[in-house]
Amino acid sequence: MSKTRVLIIFGTRPEAIKMAPLLKEFQKYPEHFETFVCATGQHRQMLDQVLSIFDIKPDFDMNIMLPNQDLYDIFTKVLLKIRDVYKTVKPDLVFVQGDTSTSTASALAAFFEKIPVAHIEAGLRTNNRYSPWPEEINRQIIARLVTYHFAPTNWAKENLFKENINENQIIVTGNTVIDALRMILKRINESNELSNSIIDQITDNGYDIRRLSDNRRLILITGHRRENFGSGFENICKAIKASAENFPGFDFLYPVHYNPNVRESVYRILGKSINKNIFLIDPLDYLPFIYLMQKCYILLSDSGGIQEEASDLGKPVLVMRNVTERPEALQAGTTELVGTDKDKIISSISRLILDKNHYVNMTKKQNPYGDGKASVRIVKYFLDKE
Numbered sequence: 551m552s553k554t555r556v557l558i559i560f561g562t563r564p565e566a567i568k569m570a571p572l573l574k575e576f577q578k579y580p581e582h583f584e585t586f587v588c589a590t591g592q593h594r595q596m597l598d599q600v601l602s603i604f605d606i607k608p609d610f611d612m613n614i615m616l617p618n619q620d621l622y623d624i625f626t627k628v629l630l631k632i633r634d635v636y637k638t639v640k641p642d643l644v645f646v647q648g649d650t651s652t653s654t655a656s657a658l659a660a661f662f663e664k665i666p667v668a669h670i671e672a673g674l675r676t677n678n679r680y681s682p683w684p685e686e687i688n689r690q691i692i693a694r695l696v697t698y699h700f701a702p703t704n705w706a707k708e709n710l711f712k713e714n715i716n717e718n719q720i721i722v723t724g725n726t727v728i729d730a731l732r733m734i735l736k737r738i739n740e741s742n743e744l745s746n747s748i749i750d751q752i753t754d755n756g757y758d759i760r761r762l763s764d765n766r767r768l769i770l771i772t773g774h775r776r777e778n779f780g781s782g783f784e785n786i787c788k789a790i791k792a793s794a795e796n797f798p799g800f801d802f803l804y805p806v807h808y809n810p811n812v813r814e815s816v817y818r819i820l821g822k823s824i825n826k827n828i829f830l831i832d833p834l835d836y837l838p839f840i841y842l843m844q845k846c847y848i849l850l851s852d853s854g855g856i857q858e859e860a861s862d863l864g865k866p867v868l869v870m871r872n873v874t875e876r877p878e879a880l881q882a883g884t885t886e887l888v889g890t891d892k893d894k895i896i897s898s899i900s901r902l903i904l905d906k907n908h909y910v911n912m913t914k915k916q917n918p919y920g921d922g923k924a925s926v927r928i929v930k931y932f933l934d935k936e
């Protein structure tokens with residue numbers, strides 16, 4: 551029996567995190583699958599740390615990242631370069647994840663080559679074409695191109711079903727981000743040495759976690775969405791500044807995404823801040839970030855992956871977006887949409903800090919995104935097909 555040639559493609563930090571457990575699972579069956587990895591390098595430093603943490607050595611690295619490049623640059627570079635990868639590997643099956651330019655261009659090129667594509671995290675929708683932008687349309691395009699739709703939840707499955715995708719091509723598995731999270735938590739919790747080195751790493755990054763105590767708490771912040779560039783980020787920063795003044799017993803820690811459009815607003819408004827409880831640092835590696843998520847009191851973020859991880863950790867997330875493709879956490883009550891309105895963000899932070907019942911309700915561990923076995927289900931699906 552010939553082995554199935556599987557090519558796993560990713561380029562950004564969250565894609566790598568969400569693909570790592572799948573790759574590890576495929577590698578458990580070398581007699582069935584020959585597994586190849588292609589990193590587009592859409593992200594560089596943020597991608598490399600994930601490769602190192604999960605000990606992944608890509609077979610191909612397109613290294614496409616340039617400072618502040620636009621959507622045309624990324625898409626066309628990936629589209630052209632993946633052609634040679636497909637021609638060299640001749641994969642039987644290609645995996646893409648999520649809704650990035652890397653995944654959309656790779657899925658389109660696979661369609662040109664008539665190679666079947668499997669989509670991880672299929673079926674998320676806002677049905678608002680500009681929010682998130684360009685991700686909402688990216689994922690709708692990908693759905694038209696692929697053969698296997700691995701949906702994280704039943705809601706995601708329903709979305710695909712409504713778009714006339716054949717039910718037997720949609721497989722509900724949970725989200726592989728929970729597989730990654732549980733792998734990392736196990737590592738952190740089993741080794742004091744690792745925990746200590748993570749604490750040192752966070753300190754070296756510019757934040758002394760030993761400041762935290764029962765009376766001093768952490769609000770962890772991230773933000774990167776293109777639709778929030780400009781006035782959105784300005785409002786967010788002003789809200790952080792005002793909240794830090796209102797609550798001096800809280801540290802506001804913001805690992806700032808490398809995107810220059812994000813950094814410009816954040817450092818201009820908060821960089822020279824007189825508030826001694828606002829900390830701007832570079833993006834953290836995945837291990838220290840998860841460590842801090844466990845320790846924090848509240849998350850303020852526009853990230854998709856963080857909403858999913860937070861629901862597994864029982865941490866409340868104030869989501870700085872107006873619409874969501876992740877309504878499950880909203881329904882479970884662990885996230886709240888606060889948009890980018892300054893006053894709304896300030897009042898939502900205040901309420902979570904001052905209203906204990908509200909806080910407790912938002913911290914109930916209810917994880918609609920998976921049980922840590924999504925990758926096992928995906929690989930089993932292909933083993934069973936043989």
Ligand code: UD1
Nearest residue numbers: 562592593594595596597616617618619650651774808809
């Ligand atoms: C991308 C994805 C978005 C995903 C996000 C995760 C697209 C269109 N966007 O957005 O869906 O949610 O990643 O973070 O695919 N940069 C660095 N070093 C890095 C990473 C980025 O310097 O390691 C800087 C570069 O100047 C780069 C810029 O950030 O050009 C923007 O990166 P890009 O991949 O275009 O967009 P993201 O906002 O990261």
Ligand code: UDP
Nearest residue numbers: 564567805833834835836839853854855856
């Ligand atoms: N993350 C990280 N370091 C940070 C911020 C986030 O490792 O400083 C991780 C986080 O745990 C999650 C992922 O990056 O798994 C989310 O990435 P991002 O917010 O950039 O993208 P999105 O999920 O919105 O596509």
